[in-house]
Amino acid sequence: AQSVTQLGSHVSVSEGALVLLRCNYSSSVPPYLFWYVQYPNQGLQLLLKYTTGATLVKGINGFEAEFKKSETSFHLTKPSAHMSDAAEYFCAVIVSGGYQKVTFGTGTKLQVIP
Amino acid sequence: SQTIHQWPATLVQPVGSPLSLECTVEGTSNPNLYWYRQAAGRGLQLLFYSVGIGQISSEVPQNLSASRPQDRQFILSSKKLLLSDSGFYLCAWSHGGANYGYTFGSGTRLTVV
Numbered sequence: 001a002q003s004v005t006q007l008g009s010h011v012s013v014s015e016g017a018l019v020l021l022r023c024n025y026s027s028s029v030p031p032y033l034f035w036y037v038q039y040p041n042q043g044l045q046l047l048l049k050y051t052t053g054a055t056l057v058k059g060i061n062g063f064e065a066e067f068k069k070s071e072t073s074f075h076l077t078k079p080s081a082h083m084s085d086a087a088e089y090f091c092a093v094i095v096s097g098g099y100q101k102v103t104f105g106t107g108t109k110l111q112v113i114p
Numbered sequence: 115s116q117t118i119h120q121w122p123a124t125l126v127q128p129v130g131s132p133l134s135l136e137c138t139v140e141g142t143s144n145p146n147l148y149w150y151r152q153a154a155g156r157g158l159q160l161l162f163y164s165v166g167i168g169q170i171s172s173e174v175p176q177n178l179s180a181s182r183p184q185d186r187q188f189i190l191s192s193k194k195l196l197l198s199d200s201g202f203y204l205c206a207w208s209h210g211g212a213n214y215g216y217t218f219g220s221g222t223r224l225t226v227v
Binding site: 036041049092105107 | 120156157158160163202204206215216217218219220221223
């Protein structure tokens, strides 16, 4: 069975600083990996995904993530934080099977300090 | 384009009252449908999923039930709400392929009082 671990339930960064949100996964087969963002009282929105091919994937709002198989990681980064990036971020893993079933991490709340 | 609608956005219900939350998807056919619950300070918990009309799988024993009366309609219900049913409920859909990810509805904030 697959699992996802997000290190740090809360992360604070200054506006303009690097954003780094950590995600490690466990899967016995090659995974599909996702990052979602959730703004208060809203649903989750897909930021980016890794399926196959290039291990560095770019998403919306200037975010990117790199799939590192050797480290079983899929960390989310953004070079310069903006106030509008304040939200909760979820890492997720899917292992293809008879149906599609996503395992989510517990989420990381990002605070951006002006 | 595909859209997902979830309502109501907020709901306050007394303990012991019934519940019905509805989710519909437009612009696609035969989607996989999911109900998640997000409790304060906790991650997303998968409650139910459905791969077709009338096909419901439950992930955790609970006070809730789900039904899929039509291809693009997914309903979450309870006969008698408990305080512990409070939370943020999210509906989602996906295609059958694992690499598409999920598309989420905007959620329902349920408070049981």
